[in-house]
Amino acid sequence: xxxxxxxxxxxxxxxxxxxxxxxxxxxxxxxxxxxxxxxxxxxxxxxxxxxxxxxxxxxxxxxxxxxxxxxxxxxxxxxxxxxxxxxxxxxxxxxxxxxxxxxxxxxxxxxxxxxxxxxxxxxxxxxxxxxxxxxxxxxxxxxxxxxxxxxxxxxxxxxxxxxxxxxxxxxxxxxxxxxxxxxxxxxxxxxxxxxxxxxxxxxxxxxxxxxxxxxxxxxxxxxxxxxxxxxxxxxxxxxxxxxxxxxxxxxxxxxxxxxxxxxxxxxxxxxxxxxxxxxxxxxxxxxxxxxxxxxxxxxxxxxxxxxxxxxxxxxxx
Amino acid sequence: xxxxxxxxxxxxxxxxxxxxxxxxxxxxxxxxxxxxxxxxxxxxxxxxxxxxxxxxxxxxxxxxxxxxxxxxxxxxxxxxxxxxxxxxxxxxxxxxxxxxxxxxxxxxxxxxxxxxxxxxxxxxxxxxxxxxxxxxxxxxxxxxxxxxxxxxxxxxxxxxxxxxxxxxxxxxxxxxxxxxxxxxxxxxxxxxxxxxxxxxxxxxxxxxxxxxxxxxxxxxxxxxxxxxxxxxxxxxxxxxxxxxxxxxxxxxxxxxxxxxxxxxxxxxxxxxxxxxxxxxxxxxxxxxxxxxxxxxxxxxxxxxxxxxxxxxxxxxxxxxxxxxxxxxxxxxxxxxxxxxxxxxxxxxxxxxxxxxxxxxxxxxxxxxxxxxxxxxxxxxxxxxxxxxxxxxxxxxxxxxxxxxxxxxxxxxxxxxxxxxxxxxxxxxxxxxxxxxxxxxxxxxxxxxxxxxxxxxxxxxxxxxxxxxxxxxxxxxxxxxxxxxxxxxxxxxxxxxxxxxxxxxxxxxxxxxxxxxxxxxxxxxxxxxxxxxxxxxxx
Numbered sequence: 001x002x003x004x005x006x007x008x009x010x011x012x013x014x015x016x017x018x019x020x021x022x023x024x025x026x027x028x029x030x031x032x033x034x035x036x037x038x039x040x041x042x043x044x045x046x047x048x049x050x051x052x053x054x055x056x057x058x059x060x061x062x063x064x065x066x067x068x069x070x071x072x073x074x075x076x077x078x079x080x081x082x083x084x085x086x087x088x089x090x091x092x093x094x095x096x097x098x099x100x101x102x103x104x105x106x107x108x109x110x111x112x113x114x115x116x117x118x119x120x121x122x123x124x125x126x127x128x129x130x131x132x133x134x135x136x137x138x139x140x141x142x143x144x145x146x147x148x149x150x151x152x153x154x155x156x157x158x159x160x161x162x163x164x165x166x167x168x169x170x171x172x173x174x175x176x177x178x179x180x181x182x183x184x185x186x187x188x189x190x191x192x193x194x195x196x197x198x199x200x201x202x203x204x205x206x207x208x209x210x211x212x213x214x215x216x217x218x219x220x221x222x223x224x225x226x227x228x229x230x231x232x233x234x235x236x237x238x239x240x241x242x243x244x245x246x247x248x249x250x251x252x253x254x255x256x257x258x259x260x261x262x263x264x265x266x267x268x269x270x271x272x273x274x275x276x277x278x279x280x281x282x283x284x285x286x287x288x289x290x291x292x293x294x295x296x297x298x299x300x301x302x303x304x305x306x307x308x309x310x311x312x313x314x315x316x317x
Numbered sequence: 318x319x320x321x322x323x324x325x326x327x328x329x330x331x332x333x334x335x336x337x338x339x340x341x342x343x344x345x346x347x348x349x350x351x352x353x354x355x356x357x358x359x360x361x362x363x364x365x366x367x368x369x370x371x372x373x374x375x376x377x378x379x380x381x382x383x384x385x386x387x388x389x390x391x392x393x394x395x396x397x398x399x400x401x402x403x404x405x406x407x408x409x410x411x412x413x414x415x416x417x418x419x420x421x422x423x424x425x426x427x428x429x430x431x432x433x434x435x436x437x438x439x440x441x442x443x444x445x446x447x448x449x450x451x452x453x454x455x456x457x458x459x460x461x462x463x464x465x466x467x468x469x470x471x472x473x474x475x476x477x478x479x480x481x482x483x484x485x486x487x488x489x490x491x492x493x494x495x496x497x498x499x500x501x502x503x504x505x506x507x508x509x510x511x512x513x514x515x516x517x518x519x520x521x522x523x524x525x526x527x528x529x530x531x532x533x534x535x536x537x538x539x540x541x542x543x544x545x546x547x548x549x550x551x552x553x554x555x556x557x558x559x560x561x562x563x564x565x566x567x568x569x570x571x572x573x574x575x576x577x578x579x580x581x582x583x584x585x586x587x588x589x590x591x592x593x594x595x596x597x598x599x600x601x602x603x604x605x606x607x608x609x610x611x612x613x614x615x616x617x618x619x620x621x622x623x624x625x626x627x628x629x630x631x632x633x634x635x636x637x638x639x640x641x642x643x644x645x646x647x648x649x650x651x652x653x654x655x656x657x658x659x660x661x662x663x664x665x666x667x668x669x670x671x672x673x674x675x676x677x678x679x680x681x682x683x684x685x686x687x688x689x690x691x692x693x694x695x696x697x698x699x700x701x702x703x704x705x706x707x708x709x710x711x712x713x714x715x716x717x718x719x720x721x722x723x724x725x726x727x728x729x730x731x732x733x734x735x736x737x738x739x740x741x742x743x744x745x746x747x748x749x750x751x752x753x754x755x756x757x758x759x760x761x762x763x764x765x766x767x768x769x770x771x772x773x774x775x776x777x778x779x780x781x782x783x784x785x786x787x788x789x790x791x792x793x794x795x796x797x798x799x800x801x802x803x804x805x806x807x808x809x810x811x812x813x814x815x816x817x818x819x820x821x822x823x824x825x826x827x828x829x830x831x832x833x834x835x836x837x838x839x840x841x842x843x844x845x846x847x848x849x850x851x852x853x854x855x
Contacts, residue, residue, distance in 0.1 A: 211379075213420040220374060221408035221435045231434075235425035311425060311470040 004314075008304055015296040022292040023075070027068050030281050058084070071285070080286040085278040090286045094268065098290065100170060101260075101267035104183055105252035108190035112252075113245060116195045120202025120241075125229050127207055136203075139196035151189045151262040158185060168265045186263040190256065194248040201244040205237035212236075239306040246302030253298075254291040320351035323391055323493055323526050324373060330385035331368050331377065331550075342368050342381065344550040352493065353524040357541030357558070359531060359573075361764035362735075364547040366530045370496045373528060374411045375403040391493065409439040412487035414516075416499040418479035422471035429467030432486045441490045454485040457522070458515045477508035481515050488519060495520070497529045501536060505626035505791060506835040513539055513837075514848055532764065534573060535837035538562055539844040546570050558841055572766065574839075579769055579798045581776050583818065587616030587801070590653045592752045592785040593638060593671070598647035600637050601809075607633045609810045610647070615753060618779060620786040622800035622817075624793060624832070630809040631789045635755045638787070639671055652752075669699040672746035676758035678738035682730040688715070688741055689726050695748040714744040718774060736767035743774065753785045760795055772799050793836045797821065805829050 038054040039046060055061055059070070074081055080090035119139070123132040142150065159166035168182045209215060210233060218232040219225075257269035264270070268287050275283035307313050331343040343365040350356050350373075358366045368381060375395030377383050388395040390411065395403060407413075412435075415421035423431060433447040442450065448467075455463035458481040471479060480500055487495050500516065501509040517540060520527050529540045537544055537558075544561045546553040546569070554567045565571050591614035601607040608630045615621045623631050636642040638649055640660030649656045651670060657663050672695075675681035682691055689711055696702045696710050712722040718740040730738055739759060746754050756775070760768040776799060779786060790796060796803060796817070803821075804814040805828065813826045824830045834850075837843060 213415055213417060214423040216378070217413070217415055217421040218423070218434075219407075220371075220376060220413040222404045222406065222439060223408075223434070224404065227438070232423050232425075236423070309425075312472050315470050315473060 004304065004307065007307065008300070011300050011303060015300055018296055019289070019292060023072060023289060024068075026285050026288045026292075027064075027071065030285055031064055071282075075286075075289065081282040083275075083280055083283050085275070085280040085283075090283055093271070093283065094286055094290065097266060097268045097271045100265065101253060101256065101269065103179065104186055104190070104256060104260075104265060104267060105249065107180070107183055107187040108194070108252050109249055111187060112191040112194050112198065112248070115191065116198035117202055117241070119195070120199040121206065121229060121234065123199065123203040124206035124210070124233070125225060127203075132203075135199065139199050142192040143196035147189060147193050147258050148262055150192050151185070151259055154185050154189055155262075158188075166263065168263050170266055183265070186256075186259050186265050189259050189262075190252055194251060198241075198244050198248055202237070202241050205240040206233045209233045209236050235309070238309040242305045242309070243302050246298045250295045250298045253294045320354065322349060323352045323354075324348070324350040325389040326369075326373065326386065327389075328386035329369070329372060329383070329388065331365070331372060331381055332384045333368075333381045339382070339384075342550050343372070345386065346547070346550070346552050348373075348545065350494070350526055350528065353526055354543070355520060355527045355529055355541045357529045357531065357537035357544040358547060359534060359537050359544060360547035360553075361532060361766070363549065365550040366532075366547055367498050369547070370498055370528055370530050371413075373494070373496060374407055374413065376407070405439065408435040408492075409441065409490045410492050411494045411496070412490070412492040414480075414483050414487045414495060414497045414500050417503050418483040418500075419471065419476055419503075421483065422479060424471055427468055427470055428474065428482050428486075432467060432482075432489055435486070435489045439490055447489065450489070451485065454488055454519075455482065457519055458482070458485045459511065460485075475508075477504050477512055480504060480512050484512075484516050484519065488523065488525070491523060492525060494526045494528070497527055497540075499531050502531065502533070506793070506837075507626065507831060509536075509837070510835050510844070510847065513844060516540070517844070533837065535839050535843070538839055538841045539837060546573070562839060562841065579772055581620070581799050581801075584619060584801050586816070587619050589616065591616045591650075592652065593787075594650040594653075595634065595638065596647050596650060598634075598637055598644045598649070600633060600642055600644040600647075602642075606645070607809050608637065608644070609808075611806070611809075611811045612647075613804045613811065613814055615785045615787055617752065617785050618783045619801045620779065620788050620799055621802045621804060622788040622790060622796040623804045623806060624790060624796055625806035626791060626832075628808075629806040631791075631806055632757060633809075634806075635673070635757055635787065635789060638753075638755065639673060640668075665699065669749045670752045671755065672749050672751040672753070673755045673757060674739070674742045674746050674759045676761055678735065678742045678762070679730075681742055682738060682745075684730050687727050687729055691730070691741060692744045692748050695745060699749045710748070714748055717747065717778065718744045720744075734767075735763055736770060739763060739767075739771055740774065743771075743778070747778065747782075751784070753787065755787045755789065757789045758791070759788075761790070761792060768795070775799065793833065805832065 038051045038058065038060065042050060042054060059067060062070075071081065078091060080094065082088065083090050083093055086093065119135050123135050126132055155166045158164045164184050165182050166185065168186065170179060170182070174182075206229060215228060215232055218228045223232070256267060257273060259265070260267045260269040261273055268290065272284060272287045274280075275287070326346065326348040328345045328347065329343055330341060330345055332339040333342045346365075346369060348356070348369070358369060360366050368378070371378065372383055372388060373390070375388060375390075375398065383396060390406065393402070393406070422428065429448060429451050432451040433444050436442045436447040436450070437444050451467050452463050455466055460466050460478055460481055466474065466478070466482070474482065484500070497516065501512050504512060513536065529537060531537050541558050543555065543557045545555040546567070548569055553569050554561075554565070556566075561570070565574055593615045595611060595613050598608055598611050599606055611630070611634065613621065623634060625631050633642065637644050640656065640658065640663055643658040648658070651667065656667060660668065692711050692714050693707055696714075697707055702710050711726060715722040715725055720737065720740060730741065733741065742759070760771055763771065772795065775786065778784060788796070788799060800817045802815065803817050805812045805820070805826070807828050813820065813824065813829045820829065821833065824833055834847060
């Protein structure tokens with residue numbers, strides 16, 4: 001057990017280092033963006049004096065390394081600065097949106113992960129059957145269409161007919177049930193997009209093991225095919241499955257931009273798109289950093305879980 | 318005592334698929350097994366032993382099908398019975414013990430969980446009883462710490478112990494029949510003894526019938542009441558063990574029996590500067606010393622056999638000599654001069670002097686290259702041969718290893734048999750015109766008759782070319798037939814070394830003695846005598 005904690009500690013330190021490098025990249029990339037923030041904010045009619053005054057106020061005249069350090073210090077204290085477009089603190093702005101994005105990601109994950117695991121296991125159990133082929137074909141079809149296309153098809157079928165709303169309006173008084181109902185279409189879109197990857201990986205990981213001598217041994221002990229797959233193959237296939245699930249969870253949090261725009265879902269992706277249009281650099285930086293953190297954390301969790309499920313790593317000789 | 322028939326197989330035919338075509342693996346074999354009887358199935362690889370053994374459970378591997386004949390197990394027709402009924406028999410009344418216990422235990426579950434699965438799922442006994450039963454069987458299989466060993470994962474238990482745990486697991490439902498599929502083939506000789514003794518005792522105690530599959534005659538002689546010899550899916554002959562050993566009828570059986578007859582002519586004591594001297598080498602990986610202060614010499618025209626169990630440091634020694642692993646202390650001399658410790662620092666000529674032949678010819682030959690390229694490469698690289706001269710050299714080498722050049726020169730390794738592939742490995746080593754060839758378990762993966770051919774070839778080449786051989790092996794029969802000198806290793810140290818005759822007739826060290834006495838002999842009473850001599854109960 002001590003080994004695990006040591007590993008988590010080491011990975012956390014590495015993760016922090018990764019995030020530090022990412023923060024440099026984010027800051028550097030936004031520096032490279034063309035255009036003048038002050039002019040963007042004040043419009044074409046602004047005079048040189050007002051522009052200079054605003055630049056001074058925003059600290060835009062400081063050298064880049066200094067501004068980076070100030071920004072980083074702020075971030076470390078939870079202060080992402082102030083949105084230039086709305087004049088609100090970014091932490092506040094992002095906070096609400098982050099909750100919405102996490103809700104949608106978890107919602108989609110709650111649909112997609114059980115679905116793809118069950119489909120993957122059944123496809124492995126009945127490999128080369130009609131079921132296997134059909135679920136593979138369906139999953140591949142849904143992953144092959146662009147997300148916005150899947151989204152509009154769902155809108156056409158399920159929203160035009162009035163079954164589900166095509167837009168998501170979340171206010172303080174929205175109940176949990178209403179949220180589930182309103183967010184169903186975006187969650188379903190995301191589910192369709194990520195299921196194929198996880199399902200095929202699950203199937204492949206299990207089938208890969210079915211030729212192992214211990215699987216033959218289980219069959220020769222008279223175990224039923226379902227038990228052979230569930231008890232003998234799945235535990236050994238967990239590491240690749242966990243990794244592909246983590247990868248898709250990260251996608252659900254960070255890759256939802258298009259889906260959020262299509263369904264006007266008030267999440268981080270939507271906010272990021274708005275911020276990019278408004279040249280609200282500080283907001284873009286904050287969101288990029290949050291996305292990066294989500295990736296790093298999910299990968300860390302996946303690695304720890306793969307280790308925990310492997311007795312060879314948990315119980316040394 | 319009247320014996321009841323337990324298993325009757327008649328005219329069994331099994332086919333395997335290659336591509337779209339089905340080809341026969343077992344061609345109409347009959348088999349009768351009585352209750353409590355042990356039948357030995359013996360034959361070379363591809364004889365259909367395992368396939369036949371599995372068919373006795375009504376089981377065919379993926380890509381195989383039972384296409385004809387009947388299998389009757391205690392009145393149940395295993396070919397006609399529904400799958401659910403067959404599944405109910407497997408593990409409960411017919412159990413299986415696989416060749417590699419390390420691979421056949423599920424790495425994700427503790428031994429006792431895997432033990433209890435059969436009895437619980439088949440409804441023989443509840444988990445609590447199964448657990449205490451497991452401890453009892455572990456004790457009978459003479460496993461250390463029988464109370465605790467079940468709560469370990471397979472990777473925490475040694476190979477010999479796993480094999481015994483697997484036999485205990487097969488016994489869990491007290492089956493009427495157990496199929497043992499080469500259960501000791503992957504084990505060292507000293508470990509093999511314990512497993513053989515434990516298996517034999519437990520089968521006798523419970524009066525279990527068994528089919529014991531092996532390619533090792535000496536092993537089957539200890540275990541079986543009757544022996545059936547198979548060749549390419551056909552039965553050659555069957556008789557009770559003693560008469561089979563004393564008077565085999567068929568030529569093929571006689572040839573199996575005679576296989577170990579080859580012995581290299583005794584050589585005079587070698588003198589002069591050795592080709593290679595290993596001097597006080599200590600080496601290892603990470604913080605662990607795998608080799609501890611080992612020294613020995615190899616002279617031109619002589620074979621030094623390095624023997625020991627797995628993990629004794631044999632292959633690591635070869636890595637030090639070839640420069641793949643730099644020693645921490647000590648050095649390797651070639652012709653009296655020290656060699657640079659790493660192969661990177663050695664000159665091309667120094668590299669040329671020392672070539673290797675590997676255990677698995679399958680993986681040691683690039684499957685995408687023709688024999689012409691496989692053998693030609695070293696000749697071109699080390700000796701600068703080109704064009705006609707290179708072609709002539711390749712043809713000479715093929716002739717030397719007794720493969721007809723016109724027929725083979727443009728073939729791929731995939732078009733050769735196992736023995737032929739190993740010959741190509743030899744030709745590739747010879748192409749560099751080395752002084753020393755390191756043979757790493759070169760005959761271990763081959764059938765005995767094929768082994769014989771390879772050993773004779775190596776012996777002839779050595780006499781003609783005055784080569785020095787370092788022969789790494791765990792097989793003492795091979796050592797007896799080909800070595801001039803023997804180096805016995807244990808836990809990374811040289812236990813004993815000396816001329817073969819002296820070492821075999823009067824071993825000085827207890828470990829050498831243990832190793833030598835553990836090699837099974839073709840005498841059915843050998844195991845009993847050995848156990849009696851070692852003071853263990855038989």
